[in-house]
Amino acid sequence: MSQDPNKFDPKETTEAKLCAYVDGDLDAAGRAEIEKYLETNPQHRKLMEELKQTRALMRALPRASAPPEIGEMLQGQLERSLLLNELDAEPAGDSMRISRAAQFRAVAAVILLALGLGVVVYFVLPSSNQRVTVVTAPPTDHEFATNTTQILPETEEASRAIAGVPSATPAPPPVATPSPALTTASVAVASADPFARREMDRSKVAGKMSGKFAPLEKKADGFANASKIDPFRARVQQTLANATVGQSPANYTCVVVSTTDPAAARQRVNTFLVDNKIQWQPVAEPMPQPIQFGASQVAMTSKLNQTQVHLKQSNQFNGQYPVGTNVGVVSNGAPQSPGTQVLTNTLPTTTPAAAGQSYGIQPTSGPVEHESLAVDKNAPVQQQPVQQAEQQQMQQAIALPTTEDGDVGQVVGRLDLHGIAQAGDQSEQYIVARNMTHEQTIELKDLLTREGGPASIEIFNTSTDDQPLATTQTLTFGDEAKLGALNDLRAGVGAAAPATQIAKDLDKTEALAAPTSNPTTNSSTAAAFVPATQLLAMQQKLRAATAPVDSFGGQFKLQPTTKPTQDVVIVLRNDAGNAQVQGQVQVPAATSAPAQVSAPRETAAPTAPPVPANAPPAAPATTGPATTQAAP
Amino acid sequence: MSSLSGTHHPNEATLPPVDVTGQQDFHLFERARTGDRGAFGQIVVRYQDRIYNSLLRLVGDPEEARELTQEAFTRALVKIDSFRGEAGPYTWLFRIAVNLAISQLRKVQRHRVFSLERPSSNGQAATDDQASSLLDRVKRNEESPDVIAERHEQHQQVLSALGRLDAEYRAVLIMRDVEGFDYQQMADVLGLPLGTLKSRLFRARIALRDELRPYLSGVKKK
Incomplete structure (x- = not known):
């Protein structure tokens, strides 16, 4: 077929006339003109006859009627849309309108509910950010030897007053010796609870009135009444009542407040003590014995x-x-x-x-x-592989370990970039060599791409604030076409092709691997795609039907710069999304200044790269x- | 408004009387435009067979033709406000359908082998064709099996040749020879000048002749 309906044809008028002639729509003059022409050209008359015949055949085609479900389906659609439209078009009457009064009532109810909740939370529920622990230093006379450490829940009552209670537990001796002026003190923890503040204010007033810290029983407040109920509080009151000002420094009360916010608690306690003119001595909690x-x-x-x-x-x-x-x-x-x-x-x-x-x-x-x-x-450490991988991942996730001179001249990084599931995604892995001098080189060794390339390596410095110190080196290996051919070849070899076929394929490989550009390297440029020296090894690998199908290596030397050292980043990039690349980065020792090299980090999802046998694990x-x- | 059925059409008797239905169609479309869904339902009932038949000849697949028919009517309902009456109601409806079909054919880019056999749930073929009307069945009963088989083969050959044509050629041939549109209606549907339309139709006929040449030569030899 060679039909092009939209192509302009200068014979359009003639064709239109001929079409009308075939259809019988031509007027008498036109028909006579065409008849005259057809008499002299019988082959065209035959064409006209055939066209009329095909027209008749077309018109003889039977007519099909639509399946009944078409009408039913459309009818259903129409009915549904009709109903929906009727519902949509129904005017909103007064019955559907929400009255203003109801709106006001709803708003008022919400406000009342919120206020009620606030009152409940503020006055009833205990605060969750403070726990109170009372421990004491041992009194010399073991007067309260039966008391143990108590943890008071932070309720309003617990916040009212905390009194020192001697502890029977073997506590370490106090670090600082209290001054003679230091006396037993009653301490209350300042709290945000207004009720507790009120109680503290009452204590303050009582202290002022008495000139000393009178027993709490003498205070006509709720706490004194509550102490009749709680024996612990009664003991606290008794302790405070028996405390004597100006007595032996050993007779003191140590208050330890356990809180999630030590600074705030300390400030509150200090404020309270200052406000109540209480002298105190902060004592550090002694360290426990080492645990074995x-x-x-x-x-x-x-x-x-x-x-x-x-x-x-x-x-x-x-x-x-x-x-x-x-x-x-x-x-x-x-x-x-x-x-x-x-x-x-x-x-x-x-x-x-x-x-x-x-x-x-x-x-x-x-x-x-x-x-x-x-x-x-x-x-x-000879760890299990899983633990080793986990540890490496954790190390990479936490920090880039920086080593000193010891890594120079060794394998400093291993590039491992595995395939990504979705084609088109890019993942990168980079190694940073810090403080490299221009006399040092970076050597990429044994870079192998597996199926699915290409991948590329970029080497560039990070000193972008100055003149370009080194030309960005972009090395792409794993050319799509060549890699595809090589993969095909590998597949053929892997499928146990005849020896002659393998030899032929290897010749093909050789042709493919012939250097196409920049075949050699010098101290500052890259190696070409598949160097000829590696061809034999590659062929051997192909014979073995192993995975590596492309390899690359090169040595890079930094150009002299205006700076003594520079940071160099080696980036391995998976361009196609499914390349698998492995290799090593080596920094030979410098003659002058050493380099600091950071271990590789992946920007993509971390995998667990195998540790090379000949390389120590990353520091x-x-x-x-x-x-x-x-x-x- | 000229005839919807065109001229010299052997199946013209099966088509609705155009002059009468033309006015009725306009009336139905006007009612449908004002939201009378019942009127649009009548339009569907009136034209679903013709639309379906044309689409079946265009795409060659009954199931696809059914879906395209539904889609055409749905789009017509959505766009019915854009109907201004400049073309005939059926022309406007057919334009939607044929554009859908051509778009579908361009998407798929395939040449189909058309079949007369219309699959049905009970396995019987072509029982609801318009060719299976009472008159046709009576005529068929009068014909010998050889004649029926020969006609069946002829239809198969024509449909196969039609399926091998480009969508644009197929459309003009169906509009002219199956639907019986006149040139102006075809030009309205396809948006072409009359001369261009006739030229395209002529070339479509030549293309169909080329596809049918082996069959035609065999028929002549017989």
């Missing part, structure tokens, strides 16, 4: 039992923390209780006992609030993930 516990033991690391940690044993872990082990706990940002007891046996990490050891603390069951990670520097973080927090 072994592997697989669960430690409750908070006085409030909010956190549990579980020790994981490493290969060199003998079941107990050795002296000098630095164990850090990384918080996930949740506020910690001031009573949290953190493992803080801190010694310098250069202690021989700490070298080469690795410990981890991870959350276990219970109301765990902390994530934990502790690793030591340069620890050649772990020594400061980033592990932090130590002292107890308050």
Whole structure:
């Protein structure tokens, strides 16, 4: 067929006349003209006859009637739309209008409800941000030896007054010796609760009136009445009543307030004490004894039992923390209780006992609030692969570990870029070589692309604020066409093709692998696509029907710059979305200044790259993930 | 308004009387434009067979023709406010349908093998064709099986050749020879000048002749 209906044809008029002639719509003059022409051209008369015949055949075609469901379906649609339109078109009468009075009543009800809720929350419900703990230092005369530590819930009554109560528990001695002027004091915790404030004001007034801190029983307030009911409060009142001003410094009352906001609580207490002209001496809570516990033991690391940690044993872990082990706990940002007891046996990490050891603390069951990670520097730990991968991911996620001179001249990074599910997506992986001098080189070794290329490598410096220090090197390997041919070839080899076919294919490979541009390298340029020197190895790989189908390598030397050092970024980019590239980046030792090299990070979803056998694992973080927090 | 059925059409008797229905169509369209859904329902009932038949000849697939017919009427209902009466009601409706079909054919870009056999749920073929009207059945009963088989083959050949044509050629041939449109109606539907329309129709006939040449030569030999 060669029909082009829209093409302009100068014979259009003639064709129109002929069409009308075939259809019998031509007037007499036109018909006579065409008849005259057809008499001299019998072949065209034959054409006219055939056209009339086809016209007759077309008109003889039977006519089909529409299936009944067409009408039914359309009728249904029409009925539905009719009903909907009628509903839409129904005017809104008075019956549908919401009266103003009802609106006002609804608004008033909402406001009343909100006010009621506010009153309930403000006056009835206890505050959730304060817990009160009362502990005491041991009195010398063990007068109240039967009392134990009490935790008062923060109700309005508990907020009214907190009195020192001697504790029977073995508490450490006070750090600071109270001055002779320091006396037993009654302490109330300032609270946002207005009721508690009112009670404190009453105490203040009573203190002013009496000139000293009179027993609370003498105060005609609710607390005194309540003390008749609560024996603990009665004991508190008794303690305060027996406190004598100006007596032995050992006779003191220690008040420890447990709160989620120590600064605010301290300020409130101080304010209250100042307002009431109470002298006091802040005393630091003594540190507990170091904990000795072994592997697989669960430690409750908070006085409030909010956190549990579980020790994981490493290969060199003998079941107990050795002296000098630095164990850090990384918080996930949740506020910690001031009573949290953190493992803080801190010694310098250069202690021989700490070298080469690795410990981890991870959350276990219970109301765990902390994530934990502790690793030591340069620890050649033989971990399980999964743990190793997890640890690497955590290290990468937390910080870029920076090593010192030791990495120069070694394999400093491994490029691993795996396929991404959706074509077109790009993922990047980069290695940063910091403070490189122009005498140093970056060597990319054993870069292999697997099926699905292409991928590219960019090498550029980050000193964009100055003159260009080094030309951006963009190396693309895994050309689509060549890679496709190679993949086809590999598939053929993998399908156990005849030897002759393999040889032919290998010749084809050789042709494909012939350098097309920039075949050689110098100290500052890149290698070409599939260097000829690697052809044999590639052919061998093809013979083995293994995966690598393309390889690349090169050495890059930075150009002399105006700056002594520069940062260089090596970016491996997966351009096609499904390339699989592996390789290594090596920075040979410099003659002058060393370079600091950061381990690779992926911007795409992290995978668990295998650690090369000939390369040590990336240096772990020594400061980033592990932090130590002292107890308050 | 000229005849909807065109001239010299052998099936003209089966089409609605144009002069009468033309006025009725305008009236129905006016009522439908004012929101009378019942009037539009009458339009559907009146023209669904013709629309469906044309679309069936255009696309060649009964199921597709049915869907296109429904879509054409739905679009007509949506766009009925845009009907100004400049063309005939059926011309306006047919324009929607044929544009839908041509768009569909351009999307699919396929050449179909047309069949007379119309699949039905009970497996019987072509029982509801207009050719199966009482008169046709009576005529068919009078004809010998050879004649019926020969006509069946002829229809198959014509439909196959039609299915191998371009959509534009197919449309003009169906409008002219199946639907019986006159040139002006065809020009209204396709938006073409009359001369261009006639030229296209002539070329379409030549193309159909080329497709049917083997069959025609065989018939002549017989």
